Amino acid sequence: MNKKLIALLICVGLIFVSSIVIVVVRETQPAGQMVEIIQDGTTLYTFDMGKAKNQTIRIDAPDGGYNIITIQDGTIFMSEADCPDQICVHTGVLRSENVPIVCLPHKVIIHFVDGEGIA
Amino acid sequence: MSTKKLTELALLTAVALIIFVIELRIPNLVPIAGVKLGLANIITVYAVFRYKPNETAMVVTARLLLGAMFSGTIVSLLYSVSGAFLCLVGMLSLRNIIPKNWIWLCSITGAIFHNIGQILMALVLMKTTAVLASLPILMISGCIAGAFTGLCAQLLLNRLERRNSTQNQNHEI
Numbered sequence: 497m498n499k500k501l502i503a504l505l506i507c508v509g510l511i512f513v514s515s516i517v518i519v520v521v522r523e524t525q526p527a528g529q530m531v532e533i534i535q536d537g538t539t540l541y542t543f544d545m546g547k548a549k550n551q552t553i554r555i556d557a558p559d560g561g562y563n564i565i566t567i568q569d570g571t572i573f574m575s576e577a578d579c580p581d582q583i584c585v586h587t588g589v590l591r592s593e594n595v596p597i598v599c600l601p602h603k604v605i606i607h608f609v610d611g612e613g614i615a
Numbered sequence: 616m617s618t619k620k621l622t623e624l625a626l627l628t629a630v631a632l633i634i635f636v637i638e639l640r641i642p643n644l645v646p647i648a649g650v651k652l653g654l655a656n657i658i659t660v661y662a663v664f665r666y667k668p669n670e671t672a673m674v675v676t677a678r679l680l681l682g683a684m685f686s687g688t689i690v691s692l693l694y695s696v697s698g699a700f701l702c703l704v705g706m707l708s709l710r711n712i713i714p715k716n717w718i719w720l721c722s723i724t725g726a727i728f729h730n731i732g733q734i735l736m737a738l739v740l741m742k743t744t745a746v747l748a749s750l751p752i753l754m755i756s757g758c759i760a761g762a763f764t765g766l767c768a769q770l771l772l773n774r775l776e777r778r779n780s781t782q783n784q785n786h787e788i
Contacts, residue, residue, distance in 0.1 A: 498712075500712045501712055501713060501714070501717065501720075504709065504712065504713070504720065504724065505720065508720065508723055508724060508727070508758070511727060511754055511758070512754065512755065512758045514751075515750075515751040515752075515754035515755045515758075516751075516755060518751040519751050519752060519755065522751075532745070534741070534743050534745060536741065536742060537741060537742025537743050538742075579688070580686070580687050580688050581688060581691070583643065583646055583647070583648050584648070586643065586646035587646045587647065587648075588646070593748060594748065594749070594751070594752060595647055595749065595752065596745060596746075596748055596749060598647075598648035598649075598737075598746070598749070599648075600648050600649075600690065600691060600694060600737070601688060601690045601691065603740060603741045605741060605743060605745045605746065607745050607748060
């Protein structure tokens with residue numbers, strides 16, 4: 497075993513451990529109340545989940561696809577999408593800052609943001 | 616390139632594609648964009664250690680293009696290309712450092728590079744830094760999945776080498 501291998505081993509170990517630390521730290525912090533819906537780099541909507549009314553939002557992608565986002569009783573989730581993988585729909589309700597709802601094919605992201613600067 | 620080499624590479628591509636298509640049928644345990652087992656990478660890791668860099672690149676390119684056609688998501692081709700390219704560059708440059716019985720480590724670094732490539736592409740396509748939030752999760756899942764595929768590749772390589780050596784002995788007899 498040479499030095500380069502040990503260095504590589506340490507690097508990989510550090511990445512792994514630091515990732516776990518980041519995830520755990522973010523998970524223990526209370527999630528923000530402000531939710532942002534971003535499509536293709538532009539913020540379409542911001543909601544305060546504590547106040548938002550129950551509603552559905554349809555977002556059309558430039559290539560003809562669509563995503564339907566539902567807000568219900570202070571939770572937000574992707575209820576329908578016409579992409580083939582359906583990852584965004586299966587992600588379910590937006591719960592933590594760690595796991596944004598992402599639709600890769602239609603470039604839509606729903607995520608929590610810090611309340612400062614928006615309200 | 617000899618016909619034998621061409622056939623071997625074609626066979627590897629076919630096996631990688633079959634694994635890829637079967638993996639599409641396995642439901643995702645964690646519904647986070649980008650988290651995947653990446654079983655087809657077993658073949659990539661194997662090829663990195665058995666064949667020349669350009670031959671490995673050919674296998675990977677063919678697998679990516681055909682895989683995108685089979686899965687029907689051409690958009691995701693952009694993500695997989697950037698991921699696979701970075702992964703390949705990383706693994707090829709590490710090939711000389713890593714001894715043959717440490718393949719799992721090579722596979723893990725490959726997975727890390729793959730996820731970084733995907734996130735970079737997502738940054739470019741989505742034009743928002745919000746995608747960076749999922750990087751740590753991808754790193755963790757990449758390490759676990761990379762270790763798994765690496766171990767598979769290790770078993771594969773050991774078996775094939777044992778088989779090759781016994782075949783050679785038979786020839787000598």
